[in-house]
Amino acid sequence: MYKFTYSVYRRPFRQPLTTSHGKWEIREGIIIQLTDPSGRSELGEIAPIPWFGSESIDRSIEWCQQVGDNINTDKIYRIPDELPACQFGFGSALTAFDLSRSSTLAPHFELSGLLPAGAAAIAQLPALVRRGYSTFKWKIGVLPIVQEEAIWRQLLVDLPIDAKLRLDANGGLTQTTAERWLEICSAEARIEFIEQPLAPAEIERTIALAARYHTPIALDESVATFDRIQAAHARGWRGIYVIKPGIAGFPWRLAKFITRHQLDVVFSAVMETKVGTAAAWRLAADLKISRSLGFGVEDWFDDDL
Numbered sequence: 590m591y592k593f594t595y596s597v598y599r600r601p602f603r604q605p606l607t608t609s610h611g612k613w614e615i616r617e618g619i620i621i622q623l624t625d626p627s628g629r630s631e632l633g634e635i636a637p638i639p640w641f642g643s644e645s646i647d648r649s650i651e652w653c654q655q656v657g658d659n660i661n662t663d664k665i666y667r668i669p670d671e672l673p674a675c676q677f678g679f680g681s682a683l684t685a686f687d688l689s690r691s692s693t694l695a696p697h698f699e700l701s702g703l704l705p706a707g708a709a710a711i712a713q714l715p716a717l718v719r720r721g722y723s724t725f726k727w728k729i730g731v732l733p734i735v736q737e738e739a740i741w742r743q744l745l746v747d748l749p750i751d752a753k754l755r756l757d758a759n760g761g762l763t764q765t766t767a768e769r770w771l772e773i774c775s776a777e778a779r780i781e782f783i784e785q786p787l788a789p790a791e792i793e794r795t796i797a798l799a800a801r802y803h804t805p806i807a808l809d810e811s812v813a814t815f816d817r818i819q820a821a822h823a824r825g826w827r828g829i830y831v832i833k834p835g836i837a838g839f840p841w842r843l844a845k846f847i848t849r850h851q852l853d854v855v856f857s858a859v860m861e862t863k864v865g866t867a868a869a870w871r872l873a874a875d876l877k878i879s880r881s882l883g884f885g886v887e888d889w890f891d892d893d894l
Contacts, residue, residue: 591623593660595653597646598862602889606860607706609730609761610640616860616890617646619653623660623682633682634865636835637674641813641859643836644672666839673814673838674859680839681868688871698870698878699724701755701855702885706731708740714747717885724753724781724881730761734769741773748779753881757784760810764794771802781880782829785809789817792824799828807831807855815843822850831883834869835859847876857883862894 597619605612618636635653637643644652652668652675665679702722704710710727717725727744729737741756748754756770767786774780782805787795789811799806807829812818815838818830830852836859837843847854856873858866866884873882 590659590661591625593621593623593653593656593658595619595621597650598894600860600862600890600892600894602860603891604705604889606889607731608728608757609759613860618861618865619646619649619678620862620864621653621678621682623679623686625686629686631682631685632864633678633680633685633868634835634861635674635678636859636861636865638813638833638836638859641810641833641836642817643674643814648672649675668839670814670816670838674836676838677835677840677868678865680841681865681872684840685868698873698884699881700885701726701753701881701883703883703889704728704744707736711740711743711747714744717888718749718752722885723749723751724755726755726757726784726883728759729756729770729783730758730766734766738769738773745777745779750779752779753781754779755781755784755807755883757809758786760785760788762786767798768802771798771804771806775803780804782807784831785811789813792821792826796825805829809833809857814838815846818843818846822846822852829853829855829880831855831857833857833859834872835861835865840868840872844872844876853880854878855880855883858886860886860889 600616605614621633622630624630635649637649639645665683668676701724702717704713704725704727706728784807792811809831812821812830
């Protein structure tokens, strides 16, 4: 049995995070603490993104309220699948008790720096290059493609020759614009992949695009939760999986599936605090994930949580 406490946080973004889903201005989440009978405490983080398929922050708070002051392992295992962010938060706190104090520290990884959407990316890129980033993510599908293509060409001029650029559409492209991006990127070796070009429901079309074009495609929203990861694999997706551990459910279940099927995985942030980040990085270390992690997001907040 564990004593249970939690606190809700609200973190305003330094500037709104603009994607094809709209503008995100405040990250709301929950830090939980489990304390075992010996007095040892471990933290977990619940950081939902409902438009990606997780529960809402209100539903997460409701779950924490109904837990009460104590929770046992069995109840953690029985957190329902419609609460994937809660599953990860409680699950990562629980698994931390099996680690030594030193191994609960976050390991070091190469990170992908997140650029702002639109032309602001051009101004931000040099600063991230100076800080040592060599992989970058830029949101597309936000402006008309003619404008974004012009910005993209300037980014390639400024991008170091050995760097990588990920283009993230968040499912916001049409079939025509997706084909255009895949075509123009095919001759540029520094494009690591185009992420979620089409809406999650259009996975069959996405699989067809991946077969037709040289530019790699990664799925994101289509594999946002554990059930979606399973479904995409069952439907034949063998490309890159951009997985947000913070909303992908129990970490042990996710790790088992990735290992069993030898998935090509990128771990990506849900704009969580250091608590959730450390848990995701420990999981990435266990899985020996080689691609740069999409966690280069510290510039998006004024605080140091």
